[in-house]
Amino acid sequence: MSTSTQPVRPAGIVGSPGTPRGDALVAMMGLTTCLLPFLVPAGPGNTALADAGILLCVVLSMLWAGREQLPIKLPYATGVAGLILGGAFAAYVSVAPVGTALVLIQDLLLFAWSAALALGRHNPAIVRAVTVSWCHTATLYSGVMVPAYLVGLNAITGVSAKDGVRAPYTFGDPNLAGNYLVVSLFLMAACKHPRSPGVRRIAYLLVLLAIGFTGSNGAMLTLLVGLVLAAAVTAYRRRGAVGGLAVLASAALAGGLMAGFVMPRVDLGQLREQAAGSVPLLRDSFGRSANSSGERATIVGEGANLFLRGDAAGYGPARTKATLEATQAPYVKEAHNDYLATLLERGVIGAIGLLLFGVGVLARCLRLVFGNLPKAYAELVPRPWLLAVIGPVMATAAGFYEVLHFRHLWTWLGLVAALVLAMQDQHEEA
Numbered sequence: 001m002s003t004s005t006q007p008v009r010p011a012g013i014v015g016s017p018g019t020p021r022g023d024a025l026v027a028m029m030g031l032t033t034c035l036l037p038f039l040v041p042a043g044p045g046n047t048a049l050a051d052a053g054i055l056l057c058v059v060l061s062m063l064w065a066g067r068e069q070l071p072i073k074l075p076y077a078t079g080v081a082g083l084i085l086g087g088a089f090a091a092y093v094s095v096a097p098v099g100t101a102l103v104l105i106q107d108l109l110l111f112a113w114s115a116a117l118a119l120g121r122h123n124p125a126i127v128r129a130v131t132v133s134w135c136h137t138a139t140l141y142s143g144v145m146v147p148a149y150l151v152g153l154n155a156i157t158g159v160s161a162k163d164g165v166r167a168p169y170t171f172g173d174p175n176l177a178g179n180y181l182v183v184s185l186f187l188m189a190a191c192k193h194p195r196s197p198g199v200r201r202i203a204y205l206l207v208l209l210a211i212g213f214t215g216s217n218g219a220m221l222t223l224l225v226g227l228v229l230a231a232a233v234t235a236y237r238r239r240g241a242v243g244g245l246a247v248l249a250s251a252a253l254a255g256g257l258m259a260g261f262v263m264p265r266v267d268l269g270q271l272r273e274q275a276a277g278s279v280p281l282l283r284d285s286f287g288r289s290a291n292s293s294g295e296r297a298t299i300v301g302e303g304a305n306l307f308l309r310g311d312a313a314g315y316g317p318a319r320t321k322a323t324l325e326a327t328q329a330p331y332v333k334e335a336h337n338d339y340l341a342t343l344l345e346r347g348v349i350g351a352i353g354l355l356l357f358g359v360g361v362l363a364r365c366l367r368l369v370f371g372n373l374p375k376a377y378a379e380l381v382p383r384p385w386l387l388a389v390i391g392p393v394m395a396t397a398a399g400f401y402e403v404l405h406f407r408h409l410w411t412w413l414g415l416v417a418a419l420v421l422a423m424q425d426q427h428e429e430a
Helices: 023-036 049-068 075-091 097-121 124-151 173-193 197-214 219-241 239-266 268-276 278-284 286-309 320-326 338-370 384-388 389-395 407-429
Strands: none
Touching: 023 049, 023 097, 023 124, 049 097, 049 407, 075 338, 097 124, 097 268, 097 407, 124 173, 124 219, 124 407, 173 219, 173 338, 173 384, 173 407, 197 219, 197 268, 197 407, 219 278, 268 407, 278 389, 286 384, 338 384, 338 389, 384 389, 384 407, 389 407
């Protein structure tokens, strides 16, 4: 009578003898990442081709993890559970239409996508496929869109009368396009892709131009926030806490001087009028900033009144506009703000979930800033602290967009989870 024992695999990285690497899953994740920018034409419920890839990746990851008996972690689960439960409870209490269930299904799919990407802790090839695909896609995408915009190929850039001369590209929304490109810029810097420094500088320039052509004020603001934080965390990694604090102090001083001495002496209204009558791109971006700010202030004011007149349960996912219409509000629009939208649509339960979700993201970003990746992952993401900068960038963007349904947000979250889990595996092995 003989007994056989299962060989013990090293924790963290799959690829020991006899262990399949999940090549189909790796290839599909890379392809799906390439599809993230292509959101128009949209299918039913604003679905896109990338969603089919995401669903297939989730299925493949479950099969691969089950076959290899890999431990599965569900990063951000507590916060996401609060968001989904809050939305479901609000929909039930408010007797929301059955169609609101689609929003909750989208929440689950995006969460499952990030959990599938987190399996990269077991196989660096997953992280390599996603990061390389993302960086190369952003570079090639900008390399096509920038010349197309300059020569006026509106069929490619998506420019239409609705947004003036602002380019939504294949996203259907200039702000969404701008946000994707800002995130891509920091991802490229974190991964140092393309590898050639000269080519990478050209890629940075192309992406910056593509961001500029979206005319998104929000994208420009988040880009500035990201650049300041990137300089601070890079100084910290190179020169310690003193270097990082010096950068932050310098930025705060410059901001204070601008706010205290420069801005009071500048007539923003006149500048906007000049911009509105000059270059079309300035007219449709900075020239409209006063109206845009006024609209957002009105939305926040109406949303706050709606919450105070309602109850703590919420009105149901994606129900802000419909509820404003039902209450005959003077200005009917979606919240365009994740913080307000969560409170209105998912109630107190959802707001607590969003808080826990934010804490989970912050904790992982801090690990990337202060910790060190295992060698196999450090070669793929040489500057992980720049990947962490995307966290505050998206938190800022959430103040004027609803970013929780951005596919590229959850792709980034999955990458962050994979890297942090790999760091934990390394610590446990030591």
